[in-house]
Amino acid sequence: MYTLYGSEVSLYTGKLRAYLRYKQLPFNEVLSTVGVYKKTILPKTGVAFIPVVKTPDGEYLQDTARIIDHLEMLHSERSVVPIGAKQRLVSELFALWGDEWLVIPAMHYRWNKDNFPFIYQEFGRVVSPNSPAFIRAYFGKKLAKKFSGFVPVLGITEHSIPTIENWYENTVLHHLNKHFADHDYLLGGRPCVGDFGLMGPLYAHLYRDPAPGNLMKRIAPNVAAWVERMNQACVTSADYVEHDEIPDTLLPLLKDMFKQQWPVLNSTVEALSAWRQSNPAQRFIPRSLGEHSFSIGDISEKRFISSFHQYKQQRVLDTYQKINAEKNSQLNEFLSEIGGLEHMQITIENPVKVENNKLVFA
Structure with missing residues (x-):
C-alpha cells in the first residue's frame, strides 16, 4: 500500500493522485497538515514540498516527475510512456x-478572482483540519496570504x-x-x-x-x-x-510552447551558468536566481528565474537526444514544423541533477 501525502488544494498533488488512480495502485491519502509537515515530510525528505509518496518498502519519494519515473519502472502495466x-x-x-x-x-x-471564502476554508484545513469553519477561515486566510505573495514574482x-x-x-x-x-x-x-x-x-x-x-x-x-x-x-x-x-489539434499548442515558454527555459540555462561562475563554492542551487524577461502574447514582463526549470528542460532534451540517436528523420521534420527543432539543439554545459531532493550541478 502506497501513502500519498498532499491535499486537494495542491496543484501537484492533483497530478499524482490521478496517476495513482489510473495505474490502479492501492494508496491511502494523508492530508499534509502542519503537523504532518513537521513530523513526516520535512524529516523524511529534507524539503517542504508536496506531494510525497511513501512506498510499501518505507521509502519516501518527492517530485512528481521522479515519482512517476520510479513507479513506471516498478509497475509496467498501464504504461503512460508512449513507445513512438x-x-x-x-x-x-x-x-x-x-x-x-x-x-x-x-x-x-x-x-x-472571487474564490473566497472557499480558498480560506481549504487552506484552513491544512492548519487546523478539525476546527470549526470560522477558525479554519482565520488560519486559512493567514496561510493563503503567504501563497498569494508568489503571484507577482x-x-x-x-x-x-x-x-x-x-x-x-x-x-x-x-x-x-x-x-x-x-x-x-x-x-x-x-x-x-x-x-x-x-x-x-x-x-x-x-x-x-x-x-x-x-x-x-x-x-x-x-x-x-x-x-x-x-x-x-x-x-x-x-x-x-x-x-x-500527433493529432493536428495539438499543433497550435506545441507551436505556442516553443514561441513563449522555451525562450524562458533557454534564458534560465544562461542564468544558471552565470550563477555557477559567480558561486563556484556553492553546492546546492537556490530555487530562485533573480529575474529575467518573458513574453506572453504581445506583452513583456519580468518574472523570477526558477532554477528547477532547467532540470525539467533537461528531461525533454534527454528524451530527444535518445530518440535522435536512432536517426529519426520524421521527428526532426515534425519539430521543424512546430518551431522546436532549433530549441532541441541547445547544449547545456552545466547540467543539474537532484540530490537528496535538492538541486545540484551534475
Whole structure:
C-alpha cells in the first residue's frame, strides 16, 4: 500500500493522485497538515514540498516527475510512456508545459478572482483540519496570504493580466477544448505523462476553484470533462493514436510552447551558468536566481528565474537526444514544423541533477 501525502488544494498533488488512480495502485491519502509537515515530510525528505509518496518498502519519494519515473519502472502495466518517438517527445513537452508554464494562469485565476471564502476554508484545513469553519477561515486566510505573495514574482501584474487571461481562455482552453472533442486524452485513448502534467494546474486551481471552474465549464466543457475523466478511479485504457501520429489539434499548442515558454527555459540555462561562475563554492542551487524577461502574447514582463526549470528542460532534451540517436528523420521534420527543432539543439554545459531532493550541478 502506497501513502500519498498532499491535499486537494495542491496543484501537484492533483497530478499524482490521478496517476495513482489510473495505474490502479492501492494508496491511502494523508492530508499534509502542519503537523504532518513537521513530523513526516520535512524529516523524511529534507524539503517542504508536496506531494510525497511513501512506498510499501518505507521509502519516501518527492517530485512528481521522479515519482512517476520510479513507479513506471516498478509497475509496467498501464504504461503512460508512449513507445513512438514523436508521441514520447510530445508527452514530455506537455508535461513540462503543464508543470511549469500553466502555473501562470493557475495562480492568477486562484488569487485574483472571487474564490473566497472557499480558498480560506481549504487552506484552513491544512492548519487546523478539525476546527470549526470560522477558525479554519482565520488560519486559512493567514496561510493563503503567504501563497498569494508568489503571484507577482511569476510575472502576473496589472500590465500582464489582460494578456494572460486572453491567452489562457482563447489559446489554451480553446485548443484543448477542440482537441478533447475528438480525443479522450492528449494522444488518443489512454493518458500519457503529458496528461498528468496538465492535470496539476487544470484540476486543483482551474477546475476546482469556483471562479475558473465555472469559466472552464462554460467555455471549455470538453476540458472539464477530461478533468473529470482523469480523476476517475476505474478508467478504461485503450491505446494511443496509431502510427506515432500527433493529432493536428495539438499543433497550435506545441507551436505556442516553443514561441513563449522555451525562450524562458533557454534564458534560465544562461542564468544558471552565470550563477555557477559567480558561486563556484556553492553546492546546492537556490530555487530562485533573480529575474529575467518573458513574453506572453504581445506583452513583456519580468518574472523570477526558477532554477528547477532547467532540470525539467533537461528531461525533454534527454528524451530527444535518445530518440535522435536512432536517426529519426520524421521527428526532426515534425519539430521543424512546430518551431522546436532549433530549441532541441541547445547544449547545456552545466547540467543539474537532484540530490537528496535538492538541486545540484551534475
